[in-house]
Amino acid sequence: QVQLVESGGGLVQAGGSxxxxxxxxxxxxxxxxxxxxxxxxxxxxxxxxxSKWPGGSTYYADFVKGRFTISRDNAKKTVxxxxxxxxxxxxxxxxxxxxxxxxxxxxxxxxxxNDWGQGTQVTVSS
Numbered sequence: 001q002v003q004l005v006e007s008g009g010g011l012v013q014a015g016g017s018x019x020x021x022x023x024x025x026x027x028x029x030x031x032x033x034x035x036x037x038x039x040x041x042x043x044x045x046x047x048x049x050x051s052k053w054p055g056g057s058t059y060y061a062d063f064v065k066g067r068f069t070i071s072r073d074n075a076k077k078t079v080x081x082x083x084x085x086x087x088x089x090x091x092x093x094x095x096x097x098x099x100x101x102x103x104x105x106x107x108x109x110x111x112x113x114n115d116w117g118q119g120t121q122v123t124v125s126s
Contacts, residue, residue: 002026002115004096009120012086016124020081022096022117029077030054033102036070036081037110038092038122045095047108051079053100059107064090086124093119 008020022034033053039045049070050059058070067086072079079096097113099106106112 002029002032002098004098004115004117006094006096006117006120009094009122011123011125014086014088014124014126016086017082017084018086018122020083020094020096020120020122022079022081024077024079024098027100030074031100032098033100033107034070034072034079035097035099035107035110035113036079037095037097038090039095039119040092043092045110047110048094049081050107052103052107061108083122086122088124088126090122091124092122094122095119 002024003026006022031053035050036048037045038048051070051072055072067084069082096117098115099113
């Protein structure tokens with residue numbers, strides 16, 4: 001089990017950038033597949049990006065491909081989400097999630113992750 005703390009959210013204008021961070025503690029980070037999810041008001045929580053353990057393989061939702069980049073630093077036990085060319089529709093609470101040894105199609109399955117952060121708000125103004 002890991003404890004996750006997100007940071008880096010905020011208010012940005014359309015076209016701007018933000019970098020989210022998720023710091024983990026409590027266990028061996030490299031065995032964890034890390035995911036970023038988001039949830040807008042009235043909508044289901046959806047996957048944004050994922051980084052398969054121990055690192056190197058990534059997955060992106062179609063709506064962020066070419067704009068967002070997920071990366072991880074196993075030594076720092078931190079995963080990042082660099083968000084560029086932000087759009088108003090990217091407004092949501094962004095959550096970090098972790099699950100050891102997650103693979104395949106489960107990378108983008110929110111129900112496959114057991115450990116979640118508290119979320120960080122991202123608001124993109126038009």
